[in-house]
Amino acid sequence: MTKTLLALAGLTKAYPGVIANRDVSFEIQQGEVHALLGENGAGKSTLVKSIYGLVKPDSGAMHLNGQPFAPNDPKAARAAGIAMVFQHFSLFDALTVAENVALGMEDPPPLRDLAGRIRDVSEQYGLPLDPARIVGDLSAGERQRVEIIRCLLQDPKLLIMDEPTSVLTPQEVEILFETLRKLKSEGTAILYISHKLEEIRALCDTATILRLGEVVGDCTPREVSAREMAEMMVGGTLHVPEREAGPEGEVLLKLEGLSARSPQEFGTPLRDISVEVRAGQVLGIGGVAGNGQDELLLALSGEMRTDPQMVQFKGRPIGQLPPNDRRGLGMCSAPEERLGHAAAPDMTLSENAALSGKTRKALVRNGFVDWGGARDFASIIIDRFDVRTPGTENVARSLSGGNLQKFVIGREILQDPDVLVVNQPTWGVDASAAAAIRQAILDLAANGAAVIVISQDLDELMEISDNFAALNEGRLSAPRAASGLTIEEVGLMLGGAHDMEVAHVDA
Amino acid sequence: MIALERRPQPSRAWSYLSPLLAVIVTMIVGGIVFAALGKPPVEAIRTIFWDPLFGDFASYFRPQLLVKAAPLILIAIGLSFGFRAGIWNIGAEGQYIMGALFGAGFALAFYPSEARWLIFPLMIVVGTLGGLLWAMIPGLLRVHFRTNEILVSLMLVYVADFMLDAMALGLLRNPEGMGFPGSRNLQQYPAAHNAELIANTGMHWGVIAAFFAVVAAYILLSRHVFGFNVRLAGQSPRAAAFAGVSADRMVLICMGLSGGLAGMAGMFEVAGPSGQVLASFNVGYGFTAIIVAFLGRLHPVGILLAGFLMALTYIGGELAQMNLQLPRSAIQLFQGMLLFFLLAVDVMTNFRIRLGRKKVA
Numbered sequence: 001m002t003k004t005l006l007a008l009a010g011l012t013k014a015y016p017g018v019i020a021n022r023d024v025s026f027e028i029q030q031g032e033v034h035a036l037l038g039e040n041g042a043g044k045s046t047l048v049k050s051i052y053g054l055v056k057p058d059s060g061a062m063h064l065n066g067q068p069f070a071p072n073d074p075k076a077a078r079a080a081g082i083a084m085v086f087q088h089f090s091l092f093d094a095l096t097v098a099e100n101v102a103l104g105m106e107d108p109p110p111l112r113d114l115a116g117r118i119r120d121v122s123e124q125y126g127l128p129l130d131p132a133r134i135v136g137d138l139s140a141g142e143r144q145r146v147e148i149i150r151c152l153l154q155d156p157k158l159l160i161m162d163e164p165t166s167v168l169t170p171q172e173v174e175i176l177f178e179t180l181r182k183l184k185s186e187g188t189a190i191l192y193i194s195h196k197l198e199e200i201r202a203l204c205d206t207a208t209i210l211r212l213g214e215v216v217g218d219c220t221p222r223e224v225s226a227r228e229m230a231e232m233m234v235g236g237t238l239h240v241p242e243r244e245a246g247p248e249g250e251v252l253l254k255l256e257g258l259s260a261r262s263p264q265e266f267g268t269p270l271r272d273i274s275v276e277v278r279a280g281q282v283l284g285i286g287g288v289a290g291n292g293q294d295e296l297l298l299a300l301s302g303e304m305r306t307d308p309q310m311v312q313f314k315g316r317p318i319g320q321l322p323p324n325d326r327r328g329l330g331m332c333s334a335p336e337e338r339l340g341h342a343a344a345p346d347m348t349l350s351e352n353a354a355l356s357g358k359t360r361k362a363l364v365r366n367g368f369v370d371w372g373g374a375r376d377f378a379s380i381i382i383d384r385f386d387v388r389t390p391g392t393e394n395v396a397r398s399l400s401g402g403n404l405q406k407f408v409i410g411r412e413i414l415q416d417p418d419v420l421v422v423n424q425p426t427w428g429v430d431a432s433a434a435a436a437i438r439q440a441i442l443d444l445a446a447n448g449a450a451v452i453v454i455s456q457d458l459d460e461l462m463e464i465s466d467n468f469a470a471l472n473e474g475r476l477s478a479p480r481a482a483s484g485l486t487i488e489e490v491g492l493m494l495g496g497a498h499d500m501e502v503a504h505v506d507a
Numbered sequence: 508m509i510a511l512e513r514r515p516q517p518s519r520a521w522s523y524l525s526p527l528l529a530v531i532v533t534m535i536v537g538g539i540v541f542a543a544l545g546k547p548p549v550e551a552i553r554t555i556f557w558d559p560l561f562g563d564f565a566s567y568f569r570p571q572l573l574v575k576a577a578p579l580i581l582i583a584i585g586l587s588f589g590f591r592a593g594i595w596n597i598g599a600e601g602q603y604i605m606g607a608l609f610g611a612g613f614a615l616a617f618y619p620s621e622a623r624w625l626i627f628p629l630m631i632v633v634g635t636l637g638g639l640l641w642a643m644i645p646g647l648l649r650v651h652f653r654t655n656e657i658l659v660s661l662m663l664v665y666v667a668d669f670m671l672d673a674m675a676l677g678l679l680r681n682p683e684g685m686g687f688p689g690s691r692n693l694q695q696y697p698a699a700h701n702a703e704l705i706a707n708t709g710m711h712w713g714v715i716a717a718f719f720a721v722v723a724a725y726i727l728l729s730r731h732v733f734g735f736n737v738r739l740a741g742q743s744p745r746a747a748a749f750a751g752v753s754a755d756r757m758v759l760i761c762m763g764l765s766g767g768l769a770g771m772a773g774m775f776e777v778a779g780p781s782g783q784v785l786a787s788f789n790v791g792y793g794f795t796a797i798i799v800a801f802l803g804r805l806h807p808v809g810i811l812l813a814g815f816l817m818a819l820t821y822i823g824g825e826l827a828q829m830n831l832q833l834p835r836s837a838i839q840l841f842q843g844m845l846l847f848f849l850l851a852v853d854v855m856t857n858f859r860i861r862l863g864r865k866k867v868a
Contacts, residue, residue, distance in 0.1 A: 303748045324751035335749060344739055344746040346517065355739065355750045364732045371730075395517070 005030045005189045006051070006069070006158060011060035013046050019213050020046035021057070026208045026215060028158065031187045033180060035200040035221060038210035039233055039430045044193050047210070048160050051191070052084045053077035075106070083151035084160040089143050093136035093266045097146050100135055104150045121152050125179045136266035140167035140290045148179070159183065160191045165199055166456060167289045170491035177203050195233065197226035211235050234431050249279025252450035253331070253419045254312040258319075260299055268292040270299060271474040277419070277450040282441065284465030284482060285454045287494055292474035293454050294336065297423045300452070301333040302326045313419065327359040330418035334408050336427065336454075338401065342408045345397035349389065352396050353378035353411055360415040377414075385410030386436065402429040409437050413444050420444060423454040438464050458490055470494045511858040521855045526802060526809065529849035530816070536848070537841045546831050554830055555823030555841070568826075570709030572818050574780050578603070578772040580717040580814035582796035584724045585768030587805040589761035591728075592740040596762055598645065598660030599769040600793025601667030602638035606770025607777035608674055609637025611690060611784050614699035615679060618691065626698040630774055631712075638770015639763050641667065646762030650755045656762065664793070672786045679784045690784035693777065701779030713775030717814075720768060724807040737761070769793060795821075798846045817842065 004027050011024040020043045028034045038044050049055040051062065053071030062069040064080055071077040074084075091100050098115045102108035109117070115131035122129045127145045135143060144167060151159055161180075165173045180190055180203065192204055200207055201221045208218045209232045217232050258273040270292050277283045287293060298304035300311065301323055308317035313329055321329075335341045343352045354363050354374040361377050363370045378392040385406040389399055396404060409425055425441065426434035442464055445451045454471075455461050461468060462482055469479040470493035477493045534556075538548035559568040582599045589596050596602075613626075613633040620626050645659035679690040693699045704710045728734035740747040740757050748754065772792065781788055799817050803809030824838035 301749065302751070322751050322753070323749065327751075337745070340743045341745040341749055344743040346742050347739070351735070354735065355746060358732070358750075367732055368730050369732050369735055 003030050003065075004028070004063075005065060007063045008047075008051075009061050009063070011047065011050060011057045011062070013043075013050060013055060013057045021050070022213045024060070024210070024213075024215050026218065028189050028191060030157075030189055031184055032205045033184055033190045033192055033203055035204035035207035036191060036193045036210065037195065037197075037200060037207050037229065037233055039195060042210040042233075043213040044210055045162065046213075048084065048162060048191065048193060051077065051158075052082060052160060078106070078154060078156075081155075081157035082160065083154055083156035083158070085144065085147045085151055085162065085164060087162040087164075087166065089147055091135045091143055091146060093134070095135060096131065097129055097133055097135060097138075098131035100146055101131075101150045101153065105153070117153060118149055121149050125149075125152065125182055126175065127179055140288050141169070141172045144168070144176075152183075156188060158189045158191060160193070162193045163195075164192075165194065165196060169288055169494040170458075170487055172288075173199065197221075197229050200229070201226060209233055248281070249448060249450075250314075251276045252279050252314055253277045253452070254315075256309055256312060258296075258299060258306060258310040260295065260304060260306050260310075262292075262295050263298065263304055264294075268295055268474045270295050273474075273476040275469060275476055275479055277452060279418075279448045279450055280445055281466045282445050282451045282453060282464055283479060284461035284468045285452060285471055285476070286458055286461050286468065286490065287454075287456065287471035289456055291471045293423055293456075293471060295474070296471065297333060297335050297421060297454060300331070300421045301335065323356075324359045327356065327415070327417075330360075331421075332356070332360075332412040332415050332417035332419070333421040334412045334423065334425065336423040338404045338408055339397055343396040343404060346395050348393045348395055349378045349382070349387075349399075349407065350375045350392045352407070353381060353392075357411055357415055360417075377411075381407055381410040381414055384414065385440070402433040405429050406433055406437060409440065413440050417444075417449060419450045419452075421452045421454070424456065425453060426455075426457065426460060434460075458487070462490075468493075510861045511854070512861045514857055514859055517856050518859075522804060525852040525855060526804065526813070526849060529802075529845060529852050532848045532852070533841065533844045537844060540837065540840065541833065544833070544837060546833055551827055551831055551833060554827045555820055555838075558826055559819055559822040562826075566707075568822050570703075570707055571822050572815065573709035573714050574711070575821050576814040576818035577711070577714040577717040578776055578792045579796050579799045579817055580810055581713065581720055581772040581775075582765075582769045582793055583799040583803065583810045583814060584717070584720040584807060585765035586796055586800045587724065587803070587807070587810060588727075588737050589765050590741075590800055591805050592737045592757055592761050593744070594758050594761045595657045596642060596645070596660050596765045597657050597797065598642070598662075598664045598667075598793070599765060599796055600789060600791065601660070601664035602641045602766040602769035603773035603776075603793045604664075604667040604671050604789050605641040606634040606638035606773030607781075607788060608670060608679075608773075608784065609770065610634030610774030611693060611699075611777045612674070612679060614693060614696065614778070615691060617698075618696060620698045623698040627701075627778075630699060630778060631716075631771060634774025635767045635771040638773060639767040641770070642762040642766020643759070646759045646766075649758055656758070660762075668789070671784070671788060675784050675786050675788075688786065692782045694779075694782040699778055701775050703779075711775065711779045713772065713779060716771060716775065718811075721807045721811050724810075728807065733760075769796075795842070798842065801846060802849055817845075820845075 006028045009025050011021050013021045024047060036044050046055055050057045053074045053076050069080060071080065098111050098118060101118060102111060102114055108114060118129065118131040127149060129142065129145050129149060135146065144164060164176060168176060184190060194200055204221050206218060207221045209216050211233060219229065254276045255273050258270055260270045262269050268291055299306055302321055303323060306319040308319045311319040313331055318326055318329065339345045344355065350371065354369060357377055358364050361373065363373050375392050381387065382389060382392065387407045388403050399407065409422065412420060425437050429437065441451055441453065453461065453464060465482040467479040468482040468485060470477045472494060534552050538552055541551040542548040559565065582603065586596060586599055610630045610633055614630050617626060641663060644663060645656040648654040648659055649656045675688050675690065681689060681691045701711050701713065736747065736752045739750055740752055744754065777784060777788065795817055799810055799813045803813035820842055827833040827838065828835055
C-alpha cells in the first residue's frame with residue numbers, strides 16, 4: 001500500500017541568464033528510494049533546495065501528504081519531516097560529534113542524553129560513531145555518518161541525499177546502502193541524487209531524469225541498462241576517450257620516501273610515498289577525499305617544500321624548489337579547487353593565464369608583464385579548449401565550473417609540460433567537457449609527458465590510467481596496472497571499509 | 508522589497524562613481540550635522556571646500572594644499588600596496604616619526620656642515636631607512652612568530668611617540684635653545700633644509716617625491732609582475748601561492764615599502780614645513796593616510812585625488828574652526844564620514860539593487 005508522500009507540480013526556478021528548473025513534476029511515494037538523476041548543471045541541486053526550503057521556486061506547487069507545502073526556510077522543511085545530507089559537510093572540525101549534532105538541532109537535549117541517543121541510533125542503523133570524538137580527526141565516511149545521524153535523530157519522513165557516495169570507498173558505499181534499505185523498510189522515503197548509474201540500479205526503486213532543468217523521463221532503474229539511463233541523461237551518445245599506447249619512456253618523475261606534514265590543521269600528512277612515473281604514462285591515484293590528495297598536489301606543485309631528494313625530476317632533486325622553478329624545468333600542475341586556488345576569481349582570464357603561465361610562456365620581461373602576450377595565450381586556451389566565454393577580459397568567476405576547468409587544464413597542457421599533475425580534473429564538469437579534458441590528458445601523455453591524475457572518480461581513473469595506486473591516510477599503495485583491476489580490488493587498495501560493519505537488517 | 512544581487516562582473520562605472528557619491532553624501536549629511544550644531548550648513552561646506560581654493564585668502568591657502576597633501580599621498584601610496592595584498596600596516600604614523608628622527612638626527616650629527624650635495628640626499632636615504640626599519644619590526648614578528656601586524660604596528664606608534672618626546676628633550680635638543688624643548692631648526696641649516704623650490708607655491712622635494720611615487724606605483728601595479736603578485740595575494744592567497752608568490756616575502760616587502768615611504772614623508776616634513784624635532788611634530792598624517800588610501804580606491808591616481816581632498820578638508824576645517832567656531836571634533840567627524848560613506852557606497856561595485864517583489868510560488 002504505497003501512498004504519495006511528496007508531489008511536485010510544475011516547479012520552475014530561473015536565475016539570471018539560466019533556467020535551473022522548468023516545469024518539473026514528479027511524485028515520491030512513502031518508503032521508496034527515488035533517484036534524481038542528471039548531469040552536473042541539470043538542476044538537481046536547485047530542485048532539492050526548493051524542497052528543503054533553501055530556494056523559493058518562481059512558480060509551481062508542492063504537496064506533502066496531500067497538504068500544500070511551501071517551506072520558507074530549512075527550519076520549516078525540517079519541521080515537516082524533511083531532512084537533507086549535503087554533499088559538502090557543514091561540520092565544525094574543532095568540535096566533538098555530539099556538539100556538532102547538537103548545533104544542527106532546533107532544541108538540543110543536554111549533551112549527555114544526546115550522546116546516548118547518538119549511540120542508540122548509530123547501533124540501530126549500523127553506523128558506528130563515538131559521540132565524544134573530535135570531528136577533525138574523522139574520515140570523510142565518518143563525517144558523513146555524523147550528518148546522517150543528525151538527520152535520523154529528527155525522525156524524518158523524507159531523507160534527501162546529495163551525491164552521498166562521492167567521498168566513500170566501495171565497501172563504505174555498501175554499508176551506506178544497507179542503512180538506507182533499513183530506513184526504507186521502516187517507511188522512510190529517500191530522495192537520492194547521483195549521476196552514478198550502477199549505484200542507482202543497485203539501490204533505487206524509481207528514477208526521475210533531469211536534463212537542462214527539465215524532466216526528460218523516468219524509469220525503473222533495475223529494468224533498464226546503465227547505458228540507456230546515461231543516454232537519457234546526456235541526450236545523445238557519449239564520446240569515450242581514445243588512447244594510444246605510447247612508448248614506455250624514461251622515468252620523468254620519481255618520488256622517494258616523500259613525507260611531509262600538512263600545512264593545514266586537521267590535514268593529512270604524507271607518509272613515505274615512493275613511486276615512479278615514466279614518459280608516456282598516466283598514473284591514476286585514487287582515494288577517498290581527505291586522505292592526502294591536496295597535500296600531495298602541494299608537494300608536487302612546489303607550494304609545499306620538502307627535502308630535495310623526496311621529489312626528483314629527470315633524476316634531479318627538486319623537493320626544495322618553489323613553483324615557478326619547477327614550471328621552468330617542465331613540471332606543471334592543476335589543483336582541485338578551481339576558484340581561489342587554480343584561478344583568482346576576480347581576475348580576468350588574461351591575468352589568470354599569466355598566473356601560472358608566466359614562466360614557461362616567457363610573459364615577464366625585466367620584471368614587466370607582457371599583457372599582450374598573456375591575452376594571446378588566454379585566447380589560444382579559449383580557442384583550443386572550447387572555453388565558452390565572451391572574451392579574455394572576463395573575470396574567472398563569471399565562467400561556469402566546467403568552462404573554467406577547461407581553461408585551467410588547458411592552461412597547463414598548453415605549456416607543454418614534461419610532467420603534469422592534476423587533482424580532480426573533471427570534478428563538477430558536465431560529461432562532454434569531462435570527455436574533452438580526459439582526451440587532452442591522454443594526448444599529452446601520448447606525446448611523451450608523464451601525467452599524474454589524482455581523482456575520486458574511479459571510473460575516470462580506470463578509463464585513463466596505465467597504472468593505478470591508492471592514497472589512504474597519506475600512504476600510497478604500490479601501483480598496479482589499471483587494466484584488469486576489479487572494483488573489489490580497487491576498494492581494498494583504497495583502504496577497505498575503515499572498520500565499519502554492515503547494518504544488521506532486522507526483518 | 509529591495510534586494511541586493513551580486514553582479515557577475517564588478518562594475519567599472521561604480522568603482523569610479525562611488526568615491527564621488529561618497530563625497531556628495533558626506534557633504535549632505537555633514538551639512539545636516541553642522542545645522543544641528545546651529546551653524547549655517549551651506550556656508551560651512553563652502554568654507555571647507557571652496558574658500559581655501561577660491562576664497563579671499565586663497566593665495567595663502569593654496570600652497571598649504573601641496574604641503575599637506577604631499578605626505579598624505581606619499582604615505583598612502585606605500586600603504587596601498589600592503590592593503591591590496593591583505594597586509595595591514597596601521598602604524599605609518601610611527602614610521603613617519605622614525606623617518607623624521609633618523610633624517611633629522613643624521614643632519615644634526617654633521618651640524619654645521621656646508622655640504623648640501625651630500626647631507627640632503629643622505630637625509631632622504633636615512634629617513635627612508637628609519638621608517639623602513641621601524642616597519643620591519645611588525646613585519647619580521649609576523650613572519651617568524653605569526654603575530655598580528657595590525658596590533659604590533661599600531662602599538663609601535665606609541666613607542667615612536669615616546670621616542671620623539673625623548674629626542675626632543677634629550678639627545679636632539681638644541682644646545683643653544685635656552686633649555687626649551689626641541690631640536691635646532693633645520694630651516695636655518697641650509698645643508699639640510701627642505702626649502703620651497705618655487706616661492707609661495709608650497710612645492711618642496713617631498714611634493715616631487717609624492718608625484719614620483721604616484722607614477723611609479725601606477726606602473727608597478729599595472730605593468731610589473733610585483734604589482735600583479737600584490738593584487739593576486741590580496742584577492743586570493745592560495746592562488747598566489749600556486750603562482751609562486753611567497754607570502755612571507757610579500758609581508759616584508761609591503762611592510763618595508765609602506766614604512767620606507769612613511770619615513771621619507773616624515774623626513775621631508777621635519778626638514779621643511781615643520782623644521783624642528785618637537786613633541787608636537789606629528790599631526791596624524793599616518794592615520795589620515797589610511798583614509799586617503801581607501802578613499803582613493805587603493806589606486807595611485809585615486810590616492811592623488813583623495814590626498815588633495817583630505818588636505819582640503821584639513822585646511823578648510825581649520826578655516827571653519829576660525830571663522831564659524833565649528834568644534835574641531837565636528838571636522839574630524841566630517842572626515843570620518845567620508846570613509847564611512849565610501850565603504851557603504853562601495854557595495855554597489857559588486858552588487859546591484861533589485862527593486863520589486865519576488866513572486867511567491
